[in-house]
Amino acid sequence: MRVAEITDAGVRERLAAKGLTIDCGAAVVRIQSDVPELAAMLRLLYGAFQIEPDDVVTDASVMLRLARGSRRVFRPQIELWLDGNRPFERYPRDTPLPLVEWGVNFALAKRLHCYLLLHSGVVEMGGRAVVIPAMPGSGKSTLTVALSQRGFRLLSDEFGVVRLSDSRLLPLLRPAALKNESIDVISRFAPDAILGPRFPKTRKGTVAHLALDASTVDERHTPAQPAVVVFPRYDPTVEFELDSVPKARAFGRLAVNSFNYEVLGPDAFDALGRLVALSDCYELRYSDLDRAIDAITLFVRRADSATTLEEPAS
Amino acid sequence: MHWRNSSAGTTIVPVGATFSAIPGVRILDFDSEVVVFNPRSWDAHILNSAAEMVLGLLTHSPRTQHDIEVALFDALAEEERASASAHAERVLNDLRSVGLIVELGQDGLASR
Secondary structure, eight states, X not given: OBGGGSOHHHHHHHHHTTOEEEEOBXXXXXXXXXXXXXXXXXXXXXXXXXXXXTTSOOSEEEEEXXXXXXXXXXXXXXXXXXXXXXXXXXXXXXXXXXXXXXXXXXXXXXXXXXXXXXXXXXXXXTTEEEEEEOOTTOOHHHHHHHHHTTTOEXXXXXXXXXXXXXXXXXXXXXXXXXXXXXXXXXXXXXTTOOXXXXXXXXXTXXXXXXXXXXHHHHTTTOOBEEEEEEEEEEOTTOSEEEEEXXXXXXXXXXXXXXXXXXXHTHHHHHHHHHHHHTOEEEEEEESOHHHHHHHHHHHHHHHHHHSOOOOOOO | OOEEEOTTSSOEEEOSOEEEEOTXXXXXXXXXXXEEEOTTTOOEEEEOHHHHHHHHHHHHSOEEHHHHHHHHXXXXXXXXXXXXXXXXXXXXXXXXXXTSEEEEXXXXXXXX
């Protein structure tokens, strides 16, 4: 059963009891909460996801709880619990969804060490993955989401999940987080895209999330072979500029940008080395989203004609 | 330890220190540059062609500084060959400073 097939009240009940358990592809996540308004937000954004049984083993468990005490009347707060611990101070109550999403990301980045986790968006076309690593202000999510609205399948807007055995990219599907100007950019670029509520005043400014469609969610266990790495930088002064990046440099930038490279050591080195060897690497400065998408589409098609897909490791 | 013939003909004299790559070094060859995994620090290093050549030699077997100088001399452009010795020393120091190679003592064990 998909999340959208139950009512807001049903989601609220689940959140308050054993939780809403979601299979995101590379990880299974459980969300619990007694914050009533969270149910409708999750139902909108996770509507296409299947609800997993309560006894499924999870990779991350996040609980958002209304804070107790006198401050709840004057300045309501919420608490974020990760796997039974509360590692952070309380937060204002008005940003429950961004907090849940951030909490899940934090938990996965700390825990999902059976994979190499790159800080990147990933999309796929024809079995070929495009890895879009994040640098501050890079416009990673904007480009990743825009590609997902133009024929690419979204694997993740936050985690490049690299399987250690063969360097294939695995989906880790979550509502894509758009920030500040990129919310309006995507609203104009893809008017049919379903966006959740806007949350101003988060630590990253205004945040809104993109709901994923059922066909994307249903492909959550279909990996893709690395083919293209694009280091993007949104630059309003440049319409479109493209440079090739030497692979050794690309390797270094990806390693630095990984969540757990240093945890995995030699396994990460081998997996990332294979990924880079299989990929053409570029640096893209752009303000024209359509041209950027055209170029990336071309790279993927070129990779498609140049190489055959390798058999995945068993 | 490297030995070479002296001018006296049969006498041999030691020349320079002997170096070896540490075990477990992994090398990824990406066209013009290589990336090397240091199994002790888990750091990755990007090497230029000279350092790549030296490390490649030292992963096969221990070599003396003189061996390295000779190898670099052959690889360098003619106008650079005069500085092969200084070049070798610099590359060896760089590789040693990041822990990818060690200097061997007379007993063949790593001395530093």
